[in-house]
Amino acid sequence: MSLTSILFQTLNGLSFGGLLFLVASGLTFTFGLMNIVNLAHGAFYLVGGYIGLTTVLVTGNFLFGLTAGALAIAVMGLFTERVLLRPVRGQSEPEVLLTVGIVLVLGDLSLAIWGGDPRSIPAPTFLSGSVEIGAITYPKFRLFVIVMAALIGFVLWYIERRTRIGAIVRAGVDDLEMIAALGINIRRIFTGMFIFGGFLAGLAGVIGGAFLGLTPGAEIEILLYALVVIIIGGLGSLPGAAIGAVLVGLIDSFGRALVPELSFFTLFAPMAIVLVLRPRGIMGRRT
Amino acid sequence: MIGSLSLTAKIKIGLLLAALALAAALPYLVSPFVVSIAALALIYGLFSMSIDLLGGYGGLIALGQAGILATAGYGVGYTAVHLGGSHLQQVFIGISAGLVASIIFGAMAMRTTGIYFIMVTLAQGMIVWGLSIRLAPVTGAENGLRGILRPQIVSADWKFYYAVAIIVLICGGLLLIVTKSPFGLFLRGLRDSEMRLRMLGYNSTFQKFYAFVVSGFFASIAGVLLVYHTQFISPANAEFLVSGNGVLMAILGGIGTLIGPVIGAFIIVFAENMLSSYVERWPTVLGITFILVILFARDGFVGTISNYWHGLRRKINHTDRRRGPSRPQIYATETASDNLEEPNPGLDQEGQHSKQGDY
Numbered sequence: 188m189s190l191t192s193i194l195f196q197t198l199n200g201l202s203f204g205g206l207l208f209l210v211a212s213g214l215t216f217t218f219g220l221m222n223i224v225n226l227a228h229g230a231f232y233l234v235g236g237y238i239g240l241t242t243v244l245v246t247g248n249f250l251f252g253l254t255a256g257a258l259a260i261a262v263m264g265l266f267t268e269r270v271l272l273r274p275v276r277g278q279s280e281p282e283v284l285l286t287v288g289i290v291l292v293l294g295d296l297s298l299a300i301w302g303g304d305p306r307s308i309p310a311p312t313f314l315s316g317s318v319e320i321g322a323i324t325y326p327k328f329r330l331f332v333i334v335m336a337a338l339i340g341f342v343l344w345y346i347e348r349r350t351r352i353g354a355i356v357r358a359g360v361d362d363l364e365m366i367a368a369l370g371i372n373i374r375r376i377f378t379g380m381f382i383f384g385g386f387l388a389g390l391a392g393v394i395g396g397a398f399l400g401l402t403p404g405a406e407i408e409i410l411l412y413a414l415v416v417i418i419i420g421g422l423g424s425l426p427g428a429a430i431g432a433v434l435v436g437l438i439d440s441f442g443r444a445l446v447p448e449l450s451f452f453t454l455f456a457p458m459a460i461v462l463v464l465r466p467r468g469i470m471g472r473r474t
Numbered sequence: 475m476i477g478s479l480s481l482t483a484k485i486k487i488g489l490l491l492a493a494l495a496l497a498a499a500l501p502y503l504v505s506p507f508v509v510s511i512a513a514l515a516l517i518y519g520l521f522s523m524s525i526d527l528l529g530g531y532g533g534l535i536a537l538g539q540a541g542i543l544a545t546a547g548y549g550v551g552y553t554a555v556h557l558g559g560s561h562l563q564q565v566f567i568g569i570s571a572g573l574v575a576s577i578i579f580g581a582m583a584m585r586t587t588g589i590y591f592i593m594v595t596l597a598q599g600m601i602v603w604g605l606s607i608r609l610a611p612v613t614g615a616e617n618g619l620r621g622i623l624r625p626q627i628v629s630a631d632w633k634f635y636y637a638v639a640i641i642v643l644i645c646g647g648l649l650l651i652v653t654k655s656p657f658g659l660f661l662r663g664l665r666d667s668e669m670r671l672r673m674l675g676y677n678s679t680f681q682k683f684y685a686f687v688v689s690g691f692f693a694s695i696a697g698v699l700l701v702y703h704t705q706f707i708s709p710a711n712a713e714f715l716v717s718g719n720g721v722l723m724a725i726l727g728g729i730g731t732l733i734g735p736v737i738g739a740f741i742i743v744f745a746e747n748m749l750s751s752y753v754e755r756w757p758t759v760l761g762i763t764f765i766l767v768i769l770f771a772r773d774g775f776v777g778t779i780s781n782y783w784h785g786l787r788r789k790i791n792h793t794d795r796r797r798g799p800s801r802p803q804i805y806a807t808e809t810a811s812d813n814l815e816e817p818n819p820g821l822d823q824e825g826q827h828s829k830q831g832d833y
Contacts, residue, residue, distance in 0.1 A: 224589050226537075226596070274769055279589050280535055284725070285768045287537070287718050291761030299755060407714050411600040414593050422590065448611075451604025458597060459582050466585040 188444075191322045196440050198320075202329035204436020205336030206395050210409055211416040211428040212343055213387035217380050219360045219423030223282040225381075227267065227289035228388050229410030234293055235260040235389030236396035236405075237301045240308045249311035249397070256393035257386045264385025268378050276377075290406065298403045308396035332398055339387075340429055347425055356380070360423060412439070415454045419461045421468025430469055482783070490733075497639050501632040513635040514703055515736075515743035516642045521696035522723040522735030523649055524689045529721065530730035531653055532685050533665030534583075534591050537717050538599025542579070542690045544712035545602055546572030546697030551619035551707045552612055561625040568698045569691070575602070576690020584683040587668060596714070603712040618708025622701055638699055642736075645692055649732055652688060661685055715757065722764050728776025737775050 188196075214228050225231075239256030243249055267289065275281040309315075310328045317324045347353040359366045359376060367373045395401075395409065412435060420431025435454060442453030461468060479487070501509050521543055528534040549571030553559040559567065579598045586594050606613045613619065623629070628637040652658055660681055663671045671678050701707050710716075719742060720735075727738025742760075750756045767774070773781060 218589070222589065224593060271765060271769070280533075280592070281768050281772065283589060283592055284535065284721065285765055287721070288761045288764030288768065291715065291718065291757045291764060293761075295755050295757035295761065299758075407600065411597055411604075414597045418590075418593055418597065422593075448608050449605075450608060451601055452609075454597075455601050458594075459578075462582045462585065462594065466590070 192444070194321065195323050195325070196444050197437065198323075198325055198329065198333075200437035200440035201433065202332045202398070202436070203440055204433040205332045206391060206398055207412050207416050207436055208336045208340060208429055208432035209387060209391035209394065211413040211420070211432055212340070212425060213384040213391070214413055215417050215420070215423055215425065215428045216343075216356075216387075217384045218417070220356055220363075220380055221377055222279050223272075223286075224414075224422075225267075225286050225384065226283060226410065227286040227293065228384070228413065229406040229408075230290045230293035230297075231260045231263060231385055231388035232392040232395060232409050233401060233406040234263070234297050235392030236308065236401045237297050237306070237392075238389070239393030240301070240306055240396055240401060243308050249308070249314075252308060253390060253393045256396075257389040260389030260392070261382045261386040264381040264383075264388075265378065267385075268381035272381075290410075294403065294406050297406075301401070303403050305400050305402040306396070307400040308393060310397045328397060332394060335394065336432075339390075340425075343425055352379075411451075412454075415458050417468065418458055419468060421465075421471025423472070424468070424470040427468055427470030482787070494643075501635060506631050509635045510631045510703075511744060511747050512740075513631070513638045514700075514747075515740045516635075516638050517696050517699045517703060518720070518723060518743055519736035519739035520642045520645055520699070521693055522720045522727070522739050523646065523732055524692035524696065525717075525720045526724040526729055526732070526735045527649060527652070527661070527689045527692070528685060529724060530734075531658060531661040531665065532682070534587070534682065534685070535721065536583075536595040536686075536689070537592050537714075537721065538579070538595035538597070538602075539689075539693050539720055540712050540714070540716035541599035541602030542572050542575050542693040543697035543700065543716065544606060544707070544709075545575040546694035547701040547707040547711055548606065548613055548619070550698050550701045551622050554622045555614075555619045556612075564622075565698055568701070569694045572690060572694025572697055573687065576687045576694070580683045580686030580690065583686060584679050596717075599712070599717050600714060603709055603714070606709040606712045613709070616709065618706055618710075620706050622705050622707065624702045624705065628702075634703065638703070641695065641699065645695060646732055646736075649692065653732065657681070657684070715760075718764070719760070722760070722767070724774075725772065726763070726767050726774055728774030728778075728780075731776045734774050734776040741775070 210228065210232055214224060218224050235256040238259045239252035242255040243252035246252070267286075271285060271289070272282055275285060314328045314331050317326045318330070319325075345353075347357065355366065355371055355376060359371075359373065363373060392401075395405075399405070416431035416435050417428060418431075419434060420427030420429070434457065438453055438457055439450065443450040446453070465471065497512075500512055504512075521539065525536055525539050528536050546568045550564045550568035553564040553567045557563075579595070582598065583591055583594045607615055609615075624634060628634045653661070660671070660676065663676075664678060664682065664685075668678050697711075700711065723738035723742050724735040725738070726741060727736065728734030746756060746760075749759070753759055771778060
């Protein structure tokens with residue numbers, strides 16, 4: 188591998204990792220507090236992307252698409268938490284299995300609405316084209332994804348560490364009963380968490396739609412990547428999601444370049460190593 | 475001898491014998507198409523039983539079991555199509571491949587519990603799917619492997635059905651022995667409280683690994699049978715939908731029982747094959763079924779009937795103070811937050827509070 192192609196693949200890995208971080212951070216947040224993994228997160232991503240696509244095609248404005256996708260999925264998160272998950276609240280496994288049902292429904296309905304052909308969201312004009320970085324030319328949009336992920340990562344970190352709401356969430360992760368006893372409405376926090384997770388999934392979907400494109404089955408594929416990210420990084424940890432996302436992004440991009448027929452499989456080794464050495468992930472806490 | 479059995483046991487044996495008689499007579503009663511579907515349902519029943527062994531007995535929900543099923547299937551397909559091996563070799567390589575996959579997956583998953591276990595198994599299943607699509611020299615990618623012939627002796631559909639029925643029956647018997655053995659009791663302990671088992675000095679990590687491999691063995695057999703049934707294998711067999719389906723069948727039929735997954739498989743497979751010509755969006759139907767079953771009928775078919783039956787018995791026979799066998803709780807939770815919310819009216823009352831004393 189030449190130096191330029193190493194640089195190229197590194198940027199590929201970082202931008203893909205950025206997208207993965209956007210997807211995985213929503214997942215990991217809901218887990219930390221509610222002890223469930225929303226397996227429909229990938230389906231949320233895909234539907235958000237499709238809604239963004241339709242909005243962009245109608246209005247011609249990428250920003251509108253981004254907003255519409257994120258808000259629509261936030262509403263979907265609200266519905267999922269309030270209507271579907273509330274009756275089984277507190278029992279992790281049924282909650283997770285219920286989200287499997289949502290995956291099937293959303294995947295099939297989006298196939299019915301948007302068809303089976305791969306679609307791509309046109310990037311806004313100021314982000315299309317490419318720039319020169321040293322010896323290589325690199326698509327602007329992918330650099331935008333890296334910047335966007337870093338920005339959102341910072342905002343999330345700030346919310347988690349420096350705001351009252353973040354303090355409540357962190358305390359809730361440690362001791363939910365205590366927080367409830369202190370008079371904080373846990374139910375509302377749970378709902379808010381799902382809305383926020385949905386918002387992030389929808390946002391990631393629109394960005395991913397312009398980055399990777401949208402196809403039926405993408406919901407499962409992105410879910411796999413996100414799961415590997417949080418298995419490696421540690422469930423419930425934001426820094427863990429960041430570390431996992433960058434690692435998975437880089438491994439995947441170099442894997443695709445070096446052994447294309449084994450891509451996907453390259454995720455297996457790091458996952459196995461982490462599971463053997465640290466079953467709760469790099470940044471995961473022992474419970 | 476028979477007189478000493480309880481009424482419940484007599485009814486169970488009677489139903490089982492009736493089911494066996496029906497299964498034996500099936501090819502004489504219905505069209506060849508239905509016989510072929512029944513064979514498929516039996517195969518998925520075995521597959522679902524393998525998930526139930528982990529889920530219903532051990533409380534470990536595997537969402538990647540299709541990965542093992544497909545690995546065994548590809549083992550058969552590769553030996554048949556690329557190596558031109560005999561049927562004995564095909565079966566041997568198929569089951570060995572499935573076992574190797576289960577050993578690797580089990581070693582990865584054995585230290586995890588609850589949600590982590592679900593996530594890890596899901597990722598494992600998806601990785602097999604990814605390989606099946608991309609590793610074209612072995613798997614034929616999207617085209618799959620075609621022309622995998624059944625052994626001559628069971629080439630006709632009705633003969634194949636009998637072969638499947640006998641194999642599934644034997645596997646069911648073996649699984650019954652496993653679940654009744656001390657190891658089966660251990661699995662239940664795992665489901666109810668892994669922490670207590672550890673304190674009693676059991677090596678729960680190794681036992682989980684062992685359970686995973688046993689389950690993988692039966693999933694591999696189902697994989698081999700499935701390939702011979704369709705005479706074709708493609709990435710669709712490794713899809714997430716297949717694993718999800720297997721879990722749904724177990725829950726729908728009654729998780730924690732061996733007959734439940736088979737009943738669930740019959741319901742789903744027949745519904746799919748009979749309705750999919752009328753219902754255009756089958757996965758949506760399946761997804762909604764999934765949600766409804768988890769919300770309203772988590773005891774499944776067998777559980778609901780057995781609850782009803784024991785309720786009826788208590789009413790008839792007031793002196794009979796024995797409680798019916800408590801429904802298994804696959805859903806042993808780890809968090810202390812379980813009891814935060816008020817108990818939910820849609821749940822069965824039994825068992826819901828039984829795990830409060832865990833910590």
